[in-house]
Amino acid sequence: GSGARPHVMFIPSAGMGHLLPFLRVIAALARHDDVDVSVVTVLPTVSAAEADHLAGLFAAFPRVRRADLHLLPFDASEFPGHDPFLLRWEALRRSAHLLRPLIACGAAPRVSAIVTDVTLASHVIPISKELNVQCHVHFISCATMLSLLAKAELGPGVGDVDIPGVRRIPESYLPQPLRDLNNVFTKQFIDNGREIINADGILVNTFDALEPAALAALRDGKVVPGFPPVNAIGPLDSHTASTANAKQSEPAGSPVAWLGEQPARSVVYVAFGNRSAVSRDQLRQIAAGLEASGCRFLWVLKTTTVDKDDNTEVEDVLGCGFLERVRGRGLVTKAWVDQEALLKHPAVGLFLSHSGWNSVVEAAAAGMPLLAWPRGGDQRVNAMVVASGGFGVWMEHWSWDGEDRLVTGEEIREKVKEVMSDAAVRVRAMKTGEEAAKAVAEGGTSYRSMQEFIGKLRA
Ligand code: BUP
Numbered sequence: 132g133s134g135a136r137p138h139v140m141f142i143p144s145a146g147m148g149h150l151l152p153f154l155r156v157i158a159a160l161a162r163h164d165d166v167d168v169s170v171v172t173v174l175p176t177v178s179a180a181e182a183d184h185l186a187g188l189f190a191a192f193p194r195v196r197r198a199d200l201h202l203l204p205f206d207a208s209e210f211p212g213h214d215p216f217l218l219r220w221e222a223l224r225r226s227a228h229l230l231r232p233l234i235a236c237g238a239a240p241r242v243s244a245i246v247t248d249v250t251l252a253s254h255v256i257p258i259s260k261e262l263n264v265q266c267h268v269h270f271i272s273c274a275t276m277l278s279l280l281a282k283a284e285l286g287p288g289v290g291d292v293d294i295p296g297v298r299r300i301p302e303s304y305l306p307q308p309l310r311d312l313n314n315v316f317t318k319q320f321i322d323n324g325r326e327i328i329n330a331d332g333i334l335v336n337t338f339d340a341l342e343p344a345a346l347a348a349l350r351d352g353k354v355v356p357g358f359p360p361v362n363a364i365g366p367l368d369s370h371t372a373s374t375a376n377a378k379q380s381e382p383a384g385s386p387v388a389w390l391g392e393q394p395a396r397s398v399v400y401v402a403f404g405n406r407s408a409v410s411r412d413q414l415r416q417i418a419a420g421l422e423a424s425g426c427r428f429l430w431v432l433k434t435t436t437v438d439k440d441d442n443t444e445v446e447d448v449l450g451c452g453f454l455e456r457v458r459g460r461g462l463v464t465k466a467w468v469d470q471e472a473l474l475k476h477p478a479v480g481l482f483l484s485h486s487g488w489n490s491v492v493e494a495a496a497a498g499m500p501l502l503a504w505p506r507g508g509d510q511r512v513n514a515m516v517v518a519s520g521g522f523g524v525w526m527e528h529w530s531w532d533g534e535d536r537l538v539t540g541e542e543i544r545e546k547v548k549e550v551m552s553d554a555a556v557r558v559r560a561m562k563t564g565e566e567a568a569k570a571v572a573e574g575g576t577s578y579r580s581m582q583e584f585i586g587k588l589r590a
Contacts, residue, residue, distance in 0.1 A: 135243065136165055136166070136167060136240065137165075137166050137167065137243050137244060137588040137589055138166075138167040138168075138169065138239070138240040138241060138242050138243050138244075139160055139166060139167070139168055139169070139242075139243070139244045139245070139246060139588060140169040140170075140171065140198065140233070140234060140242045140244070140245050140246070141153065141156075141157050141168065141169065141170045141171065141245075141246045141247075142171045142230065142245060142246070142247040142248060142251055142255060143170065143171065143172075143248050144219075144220055144223060144248035144249075144250040144251060145173075145176065145177045145181065145216045145219035145220060145223070145250075146177070146178075146181075146216040146219075147178065147180050147181060147184070147404075147405060148271060148404065148487050148488070148489055149248055149250070149271045150181050150184060150185070151184065151370075151489055152269070152271060152336045152365075152367070152489055153248060153269055153271075154184060154185075154188050154370035155336075155367035155368060155369060155370050156246065156269060156334060156364070156367065157170060157188060157192075157195070157370065158188065158191070158192065158367075158368070158369075158370035158371075158372070159364075159367055159368075159581065160585070161192040161194065161195050163585070166585075166588065167194075167196070167239075167240055168192070168194070168195045168196065169195070169196040169197070169198050169239070169242065170185075170188070170189075170195055170196070170197060170198065171198045171199075171200050171230065171233060172185060172197050172198070172199055172200065173199075173200045173201075173202055173219075173223065174199070177215050177216055177219050178405070180405070180467050183467075184370070187370065187371055188370050188371075191370065191371050196239065198233045198236075200226065200229060200230065200233065201226075201229070202222050202223065202226045203222075203225060203226045203229070205218070205221070205222035205225060205226075207222075210315055213315065217315065217316055220250040220251075220319060221315055221319070223250070223251055224250070224251060224253075224254055224319065227251055227254030227255060227258070228254075228258075230254075230255060230258060231258050231261075231262070234258065234259070234262055234264060235262055242262075242264055243264060243265065243588070244264060244265040244266070244267065244331075244587075244588050245259050245264055245265065245266045245267070246266075246267045246268075246269055246334065247266065247267075247268055247269065248268075248269055248271065249268050249269060249270045249271060249280070249323055249327070250319060250323065251323075252268050252323040252326055252327050252330065253319075253322035253323045253325070253326040253327075256268075256326050256327070256329050256330055257326070257329075260329070265331045265587065265588070266329075266330055266331055267330060267331055267332045267333065267334060267584070267587075268327055268330045268332075268333045268334070268359075269333075269334045270333055270334065270335045270336075271336070271488065271489075272488045272509045272512070272513065273335075273337055273341075273342060273345070273488050273491070273509070273512065273513055273516050274335055274337050274342040274345035274346050274349060274361065274363065275294075275297060275298065275300075275342060275345045275512055275513075275515065275516055276488070276509045276512050276513070277333065277335060277345070277349065277361070278294045278297045278345050278348060278349055278354045279292060279294060279300060279305075279512070280320065280323065280324040280327065281324060281327065281328070281349065281354050281355045281358060282294055282324070282354060282355065283320070283321050283324030283325055285309055285312065285317065285320075285321060289302055289305065289309065289310055290302050292305065294348070294354060295348065295353045295354060296344065296345075296347065296348025296351065296353035296354060297344060297345045297348045297349075297353075297354060298344070298345075298515070300512060300515075303511075304511040304512055304515065305511075305512075306507070306508045306509055306512075307507060307508075307531075307532065307533060327359070328355060328357065328358060328359065329359075330359045331359060331360075331587065332359050332360045332361075332362055332584060332587060333359055333360070333361050333362065334362050334364055334584065335361060335362065335363050335364070335365070336364065336365035336366065336367070336488070336489065336492055337363045337365050337492065338363050338364075338365050338366065338566070338567060338570035338571075338575075338576055338577045339363055339570065339576040339577075340563075340566040340567075340569075340570060340576070341365075341492075341495060341516065341520060341563070341566070341567070342363075342516060346361060346363055349361045360583075362580040362581070362583060362584045363570075363576065363577055363580050364577045364580045364581045364584065365492050365496075365567075365570070365571075365577055366492045366493065366495070366496040366567050366570075366571065366577075367571070369471055386429055386462060386464060386468050386473060387469075387472060387473070387476065389429070389462050390429065390473070390476045390478040390479065391478070393427055393478040394478065395477050395478060395480075396477070396478070396479070396480030397426070397427045397478060397480060398426070398427040398428060398429055398476075398478045398479045398480060398481075399421065399424070399426050399427070399428040399429070399479075399480065399481045399482075399483055399547055399551065400428070400429050400431075400473055400474065400479045400481070400482050400483070400499075401417070401421065401428055401429065401430040401431065401482075401483040401484075402430070402431040402468075402470065402482075402483075402484060402485075402490070403433065403484070403485040403504075403506060404433070404485050404487045404490065405433045409506065411434075411448055412537055413530075413537055413538065414432070414434070414448055414449065415448075415449060415450060415540075416537055416538060416539055416540045416543060417430075417540070417543055418449045418450070418453055418540070419539075419540025419541075419543075419544075420539075420540040420541070420542070420543025420544040420547060421457070421461060421543070421544075421547070422453070422456060422457055422461070422540075423540060423541070423544040424543075424544045424547045424548050424551075425548075426460075426547060426548070426551060427460045427461065427478075428457075428460070428461045428462070429461075429462045429464075429473065429479070430461065430462070430463045430464070431464055431465075431466075431468050431470075432445060432448070432449075432463050432464070432465055433465065434448055434465070445463050445465065449463070470490070470493060471493050471496075471497075474493050474494055474496075474497035474499045475497045479499065480500070480551055480557075481499070481500055481501075481502060481547065481550055481551050482494050482499050482500065482501050482502065482523075483502045483504065483547065484501055484502070484503060484504070485503075485504060485505060485506045485510055486501065486503040486504070486505045486510045486511075486513045486514045486517060486525075487508075487510060487513070488509060488513050491503075491513050491516065491517055492567075494522075494523070494560075495520070495522060495560075495563045495564065495567050496564060496567040496568075497564060498522075498560050498561040498562075498563060498564025498565070498567075499560055499564075500522060500523055500524075500550060500553070500556045500557055500559075500560040501517050501522065501523025501524070501560075502523065502524055502526070502546060502547065502550045503517050503518070503523050503524065503525040503526065504526050504529050504538075505525075505531065506531065506532050507531065507532040507533075511531070514527075520559070520563060521555075521556070521559040522556065522559045522560040522562075522563040523550075523556065523560070524546070524550050524553070524556060526538075526546060529542075
């Protein structure tokens with residue numbers, strides 16, 4: 132009803148790349164005293180990091196309500212070889228009808244709007260229509276990927292995809308599973324893409340200056356006529372930003388403490404996210420490249436797909452003697468790090484990244500040059516955005532998950548050194564950081580998009 136106090140129910144999905152930006156949106160809303168917020172939680176989470184961050188949100192915002200969803204039993208053996216996050220998406224989708232009573236629940240103020248993670252869009256949007264509740268979709272990649280989802284014109288022998296007003300995406304840059312119509316990810320992607328047109332709005336962690344053409348094409352109906360309003364609201368602050376009462380002092384030996392001892396812009400920060408398990412042979416080439424580069428480096432090393440099961444010893448993976456040889460100038464950690472903080476640290480000069488979208492936006496916000504080495508999924512599309520923005524360099528011919536070719540230590544050494552001293556990229560990255568700050572500052576494009584979204588919740 133108009134003027135009534137909004138009650139927004141957030142429906143997250145699995146994976147830190149989905150959860151972190153979602154938590155930022157939740158926190159942005161929870162900071163408004165006159166908005167009620169509920170979050171659907173599914174426990175146990177797939178990874179320990181997800182459980183920690185959800186707990187952090189509830190601790191930081193005691194007013195935020197929890198609505199527990201108990202998944203139906205799910206037989207993962209139907210999908211051998213798929214990653215645990217994708218399996219959780221499928222399990223969530225198959226339990227999605229259980230969201231109906233949670234949303235309709237008579238207790239507490241009536242839910243007036245839903246914000247769902249895109250992985251559940253095709254199930255949640257119809258429920259919201261039935262219940263006459265607004266439904267907004269939180270999209271977790273770039274606007275360019277959103278335009279691909281919106282087109283959802285995949286078919287046998289997909290080929291290059293031409294998105295009107297946006298760009299042509301060569302077939303080899305598409306997420307690998309999309310070439311197979313029987314893949315469970317592809318089915319989800321197509322279903323969500325077809326239904327998303329019925330959403331009341333879409334929130335995207337990007338900003339106008341980062342993807343001007345894609346955002347304009349989506350908004351002008353060039354991609355799909357009548358597409359819902361697209362609110363580019365990034366980059367948002369971390370969900371614990373304003374609530375971290377006292378910045379805790381960093382324990383000795385922690386990445387931040389170590390960075391504090393390094394000269395300005397001298398360190399290469401290396402991280403490939405936590406979902407892509409880079410092969411051991413490739414990890415050893417990366418190690419060799421970093422060692423030979425002579426640069427200082429901070430490497431967040433993940434060796435399996437899910438952090439909970441990650442017990443492999445670093446020495447075992449990188450070969451004995453490596454840590455000894457790089458001691459003092461290289462730090463390798465398997466722990467969860469606060470990447471956003473690391474990217475803002477003055478000692479860091481380059482980010483060697485898998486170009487997961489959140490990583491890209493965090494780098495853009497920090498004015499940090501990227502050396503993009505996409506590994507899978509949407510990452511090559513993200514890297515196209517990096518390359519066209521000029522704030523990073525995309526190694527277009529470096530290998531992709533499922534390809535055999537190893538990128539050699541020598542290639543890595545050469546590129547790292549080159550981009551570390553590339554003044555043009557550094558200037559462009561700084562400009563991008565300024566544009567990001569402007570977007571979220573009062574009156575900026577993302578600020579206004581967020582206001583518009585909140586305005587709709589009150590309507
Ligand atoms: Br690992 C790691 N600390 O130690 P992307 C990741 N992150 O803050 P995508 C940390 O997780 P995958 C860590 O800053 C980013 O916000 C990072 O999202 C954060 O990766 C997020 O970059 C990762 O979009 O893959 O594509 O979701 O799940 O492998 O990280």
